[in-house]
Amino acid sequence: MVGEIGVRGVSKSFPLEGGDVEALKGIDLNIASGSFISLIGPSGCGKSTLLRLVAGLVEASEGEITLDSRRIEGPGCERGFVFQEHTLFPWLNIYQNVAFGLKMQGLYKERKGDVDEWIETVSLKGFEKSFPHQLSGGMCQRASLARALVVKPKVLLLDEPLGALDAFTRMNMQEELLRIWAAHRMTMVMVTHDVDEAIYLSDRVVIFSPRPGRTDEIVDIELSRPRARNDEGFIFYRRKILGHLNFGGIRKDPNYSI
Ligand SMILES: Nc1ncnc2c1ncn2[C@@H]1O[C@H](COP(=O)(O)OP(=O)(O)OP(=O)(O)O)[C@@H](O)[C@H]1O
Ligand SMILES: [Mg+2]
Structure with missing residues (x-):
């Protein structure tokens, strides 16, 4: 597996005017x-x-991951990431957004079918040609999930x-x-x-x-x-x-x- x-022992501070913000302290x-x-x-x-x-x-201020x-x-x-706010590329349609990772890795031709499969899995079939601004927040979030998962x-x-x-x-x-x-x-x-x-x-x-x-x-x-x-x-x-x-x-x- x-x-x-x-x-291990992870702490993270962010520098801020007037003093650092300690976000995490000693996480194991x-x-x-x-x-x-x-x-x-x-x-x-x-x-x-x-x-x-x-x-x-x-990067951690202390400790290691x-x-x-x-x-x-x-x-x-x-490591795939689905962010708190969706981070789809506004200039790409849903299909292109989901296919993005595979294209970056040069795997698109080989694994083209996966793009359709994941779009279907997150119930966005029929919206492939839509752009993020034409979808609801929830639909964009589902597209982000498909985009993260397509690269396995x-x-x-x-x-x-x-x-x-x-x-x-x-x-x-x-x-x-x-x-x-x-x-x-x-x-x-x-x-x-x-x-x-x-x-x-x-x-x-x-x-x-x-x-x-x-x-x-x-x-x-x-x-x-x-x-x-x-x-x-x-x-x-x-x-x-x-x-x-x-x-x-x-x-x-x-x-x-x-
Ligand atoms: N890039 C940054 N620069 C400065 N401070 C930051 C940065 N990122 C996070 N922080 C600070 O670190 C602390 C933790 O932020 P974080 O976003 O991890 O919280 P969270 O638990 O995810 O909160 P929420 O549930 O509201 O999403 C906050 O005080 C935030 O202001
Ligand atoms: Mg948060």
Whole structure:
């Protein structure tokens, strides 16, 4: 198996006028190859920064990140990335956007069929000739997913990939992600703010503390798949994770009473 990620003693600060911003502090994390991990935590705690570090888009201030025991020193095509905001090229249509990675790697002629296959998988058949501005946010997000997957990465880094979708499309896309994950056995690391989504999809949920982000708790989701959102086991994990995030009970200081 390939796609094992090691994060050892990683801290990241960004220089800013008036003092550095400490985004992450002392992160240690082992992500087994072929596993599905979710990162969850308050806004600004460094989740996207950690994904960017694994992608090789930014450099750690301290510590090291490895992929299959090799130190990550920059971006590589074995790591796919779906960004928080879609990053489709506005001047290319959906087909050209999805085909982009294969063309860059000189694999397009050989694997042309994969482009159609992934467009179909993310339910964008019929929109090949549309440009990003002609699609909804959710459709663009799905196109970004197809663009990342077409090159068959070992590791897929997903930054709130389903955040722009309505609740029902989102649950369907969660199934799709699981199907892709099960079929290709790639390592998936996903940032989400949705506790149910994290439990539904993941082997492990990593809970971050507020900035500077540290790993507050790692919860192994010991439920077989497919999972049911209303099962007792599922609800047990929902309670546990919401409790860690301090959303587990009735608020002590509500500014209303009914
Ligand atoms: N390029 C940058 N330059 C300066 N500061 C940055 C940069 N990228 C991130 N930061 C800072 O690092 C901190 C963590 O940011 P990050 O985007 O990783 O948070 P996040 O957990 O993904 O938040 P959200 O849930 O809102 O997406 C924030 O305080 C942010 O302002
Ligand atoms: Mg983010």
